[in-house]
Structure formats: structure tokens, C-alpha cells
Amino acid sequence: MTAIRGARERARSEITAAIKDEARRQLAAEGAAKLSLRAVARELGMASSALYRYFPSRDDLLTALIVDAYNAVGEAAEAARDAVTGPDAKRPVARWSAVCAAVRTWALAHPHEYALIYGSPVPGYTAPRTTAGPASRVGLALIGVVRDAHAAGALKEPAEPLPDAVVGEALALGAELGVELPGAVLTRLVGAWAQLFGLVSFEVFGQFNGVIAARTEFFEQAVHQLARSVGLAAPR
């Protein structure tokens, strides 16, 4: 990304990465609440005060981990979208389901990191500005699938009246993103985006315990229905 100038910068970026790695380890093992700067420093064999040369506070470390986690899910989603090949590549529903499944798989594999980004916002109750970009990658991946389907003429636009305020806002959002999609579709898309994470969160956070056992099948069915709601498949 950025050229490393001297040995000092190199060492600095290496140590920063080592700190994040160790922090991620502790995060995966014990959760965000028990992540301790002193324990990270101890494990790395350095004084705890030295760690503040790299991260001004515990919240800043957490923010860095949040950004990384957003990028990790986003990357998983994009990779899944692009990995759909063969005859399925022409079926938008297949790509949609692949993206959703990738999000779910990543979340189940990294529950604490998932909780960090889609659970309660721990640091200060308002996420910093830097997280906005990476946070939108999954949403953009979903939009991309629908945009392609629309361009290919494979989109069944839902014929249903929606409030003007909602549709207008959706169109403004589409213009901002440079995506040409009907307002109703964009509205449904935002809803499906949120609802996808509702499904994943309930599974990761244990809300389905004792309620649903065949979770993969259930998830796939729900995701298929979300696809239908945005027009990727015929209704009924």
C-alpha cells in the first residue's frame, strides 16, 4: 500500500501488526470485554506503556480491529460473489445466496469479531468515521448483484405502492452510489440488507437455541425469500 521508508517505519508497522494480531487472538478467545492492553503487552514481552506509542487508547485498538473485521466480512462477501461460476453465474439468485452464505459462514467462524461490528457498539456509542467505508462493503456487494441482474433485464420489479419519502430517499441513495435501480428495489434492498444481519445475528448470538436446529437449510430458505423480495426471482 504505502512505501516503507526506513527501518523505523518498517519496525513500527510490524509491531502494530503484531499488536493487532495478539489482540485479535485474545478477542477470539475471550471476547471484546476481556481484551486487555496489559495482557497484549505481556504476551508480546513489552511494557504496557510502550503499547500506547502505537494505539493512543484501548478504544483505538478496538476501532482498528473493527475496521479489519468489516474488511474481512466484506472481502468474504465479494470473493463469494465473484466465485460463482459455470451456469450459476447467470443466475442472480445464486450469486445473491452465495454472498449471504459467505457472510453467515464468516460470522459463525469469527463470532466475537462479528459481535464487535454487528453487536453492541462498544466504544463511545458512535462509530468513528473511518469505519463507514469498510462497513458498507457487504451492502455494496448485495447491490452489485442486483444491479447486474437489472442490467441483464432479469429483475422483476415489485409493483407495489411505497411511501414517497422512502422511494425518494432510495433514489437519492442510488444516485449517490452511482447505481441505476428502481426506487422500490433499492428500498427493498436496504431492508434485505438489514434483515440478512438479523438472521445471522440471531444465529450467532444464540437466539435460535432450542428453536431451530436445521439452521443452514433455514437460512438458505430465508435468504431465497429475501432475494425474491428484491426482485431476483419470481414472487409466489
Added chain:
Amino acid sequence: MTAIRGARERARSEITAAIKDEARRQLAAEGAAKLSLRAVARELGMASSALYRYFPSRDDLLTALIVDAYNAVGEAAEAARDAVTGPDAKRPVARWSAVCAAVRTWALAHPHEYALIYGSPVPGYTAPRTTAGPASRVGLALIGVVRDAHAAGALKEPAEPLPDAVVGEALALGAELGVELPGAVLTRLVGAWAQLFGLVSFEVFGQFNGVIAARTEFFEQAVHQLARSVGLAAPR
């Protein structure tokens, strides 16, 4: 609820309530992460060690708050369901929307308490058994609305093939709950339940910041569509 025997029990339950009240105050003000037993004790004018006579640990206090929060949303949902009167009382969609709106309103009014129950599971990563009952009240309220609609013959059952594993499990769940509903409807219901909280969580946790402004209208539209997906209104 339970008869209070002597003055000692009375004092105990009063102090327990006072502790929870103060803890809830701090929770609302600063969030679960900053809730401190010592601060609660300080505010109540007692030694921190005395507090351990009432709650064996911080996690136990949090668990008590979790149960109360589940009951609070559940009660709000049930009250909203029962408060639909007049001509709307016969329209299942109206009751459905009322329940969903009540959940959203409660969540926006108590964001930190909401985060406690539907955000990351803070204590120990697995919720205690005692939370299971109160946690299901919102779901049961939603089921109730659909059950009534079904009994009144106002349910449009979705004619769509679902995996056998999912449907069978849904029927087992219905039997366990003593509710007679088609498997497809029950499956959709569980999905709608999770998706409702996806919508609410995204709004409460700030994921809609800069994406959606007309949130009430958006929410109502999404909830209406959820109602349609479970058969409470005609598709299309």
C-alpha cells in the same frame, strides 16, 4: 407476586430493587461496559462489599437487568397487540404492525438496554437458562397475531415448496407451543421474527446513519412486507 414474610425480606427486596434501578440508570447513561458495582454502591451510600449480599457477581446483576429488559420489550409488544381496537382489531396486519412498532419504539427509547439483550451477549457468551422464557415473549406475541388470523380464516398460506427439514422442525415447534399453524407459515414467522430485530438493530446501532433518514416510514414499509411474507396480507 410472592408474599413478603417479615421486615427483613421486605428490606431485602426493596434494596434489591434499588440496586437494579441505579444499575439501570448507569446502564442507560453510559452503557453496559461502564456499569460498575462500586459506582452503584457509592450512589446508594453503601459499601461495595455489601452489594455482594444481593448479587453474587457483576454478571448476575447484568443477568437480572437482561431478564427485566426482555420482560419490558415483551410487555410493550403484548400491550401494543392488545391495544389495537376499533375496526383495526379485525385486521391482523394492524396488530402485527403495532407489535413491531412497539418493539422499535422501546428499543429507540432504551438503546443500551436493547443492546444488552439483542447486541453482543456480554456475560460468558452463553445466556443463562432463566432468560429463555422472557426472551420469547416478543416472538410469542407475533405468533399470537398470526394464530388469531389463521383461526379467523384470514391467513393466505404461501404456496411454495420448502425443505422438509425446515418444515418438519417448524411443525415440531408449533406443537411444542400448542399452536396450530402450517409449517410454511411457522417457518416464515421465525424468519420474520429475526428479520424484525435486524431492522431494529441496524437503526439503534447506527448502521442506517447516512443511509436512511425517513426511518419510521421505512420501518413501517419493511414490517408490512414481513407481514405479507407470513401470509397476513395478499402477496404482490
Added chain:
DNA sequence: TCCGTTTCGAGAGCACTGCTCTCGCTTGCG
């Protein structure tokens, strides 16, 4: 090459946390 500036690591220390233990006082029951 030298020298001043910047960067870094380590240690001590502060205020705070959850939690335990012990000590007396009070309360209520037999």
C-alpha cells in the same frame, strides 16, 4: 563524522475495577 531532535521502551505511579475475607452489629426464630 558529529550533534541535536525525534522516537521509543521501561518503570513507577494514580485512580479505578471486581471480588474476598474478616469483623462486629442487628435481626428474627426457637
Added chain:
DNA sequence: CGCAAGCGAGAGCAGTGCTCTCGAAACGGA
């Protein structure tokens, strides 16, 4: 009345985030 159980307060332990200071190391310009 007496005794055991319940209770509050205090001291104390181990751990936390964070700050400050000090000496050593690395760097860049002269």
C-alpha cells in the same frame, strides 16, 4: 432469653486503563 443467620463496613488483593518521566536508541542535517 440466647443463638444462629443475615447484614454492613472496612481492609486488602490482583488486575485494569492511562500518564509521566527518564534513559537509550535511531535518525537527519551540518
